[in-house]
Each structure stands twice: as structure tokens, then as C-alpha cells.
Amino acid sequence: MNGIYRTICRWFLPPMDRVEMRRHYGLPETLNLSFRITPDGWFAVSSPDLPGFVTQARSRKELLTALNDAVLTYFDVPRHCGEVVYDQLNIGGEVVTFEGALKVSHA
Numbered sequence: 001m002n003g004i005y006r007t008i009c010r011w012f013l014p015p016m017d018r019v020e021m022r023r024h025y026g027l028p029e030t031l032n033l034s035f036r037i038t039p040d041g042w043f044a045v046s047s048p049d050l051p052g053f054v055t056q057a058r059s060r061k062e063l064l065t066a067l068n069d070a071v072l073t074y075f076d077v078p079r080h081c082g083e084v085v086y087d088q089l090n091i092g093g094e095v096v097t098f099e100g101a102l103k104v105s106h107a
Helices: 002-012 018-025 060-074
Strands: 034-037 043-046 054-057 088-091 094-098 102-106
Touching (some): 043 060, 054 060, 060 088, 060 094
Antiparallel strands (some): 034 043
């Protein structure tokens, strides 16, 4: 049901341009992130620049989606404005990109 709602919502309210969303809500252009892998294999991410900012994901592919969700939540950006703020993440030589679907390549 959530997917259908999102599709209908996007039809009536297209997402904001990422650059416009960053400017309007004061989102940083880049983020300084700290990564660690938990004992059970999850990626845990925090940012020394954003107090209280924490997110986690099971894989590198899920990490970019979780990171975008956490940033939007941290800066209190309404869901109808967009779901993608950052479309690229560099993790130890691998680049995770968001181009309609997540793709992983070596840097």
C-alpha cells in the first residue's frame, strides 16, 4: 500500500530538484561521515558535523537509501519534497550511486 500511495503522491507532487531542496532546507552540500561495521555485519553511520545523526543498513546498496532517509529526517524535510538528496557515496574505493536504482562500481 505504501508504494501505491508514493506513486500517486509523486504523480500529483513531483519531487523538488536536489539542488533546490538543499538550498531551501539548508542541507549541506557534502557530509563528513564515520562508518563502522557492527559485530552482526550492519553498516553503522554517524556524522561528527551533525550531532545525533545515526543510521544503519545491511549492505552498501541499502546504505545510500538509509543515508538519504536519515538526512531528510534530521533536517525535517517533508517526504513529498523528495527522497534523494545525495546520489553518490564513496566507501573505501567503491562508489555507490543512485540513478533511479542503486548501482555499485569500483572507484
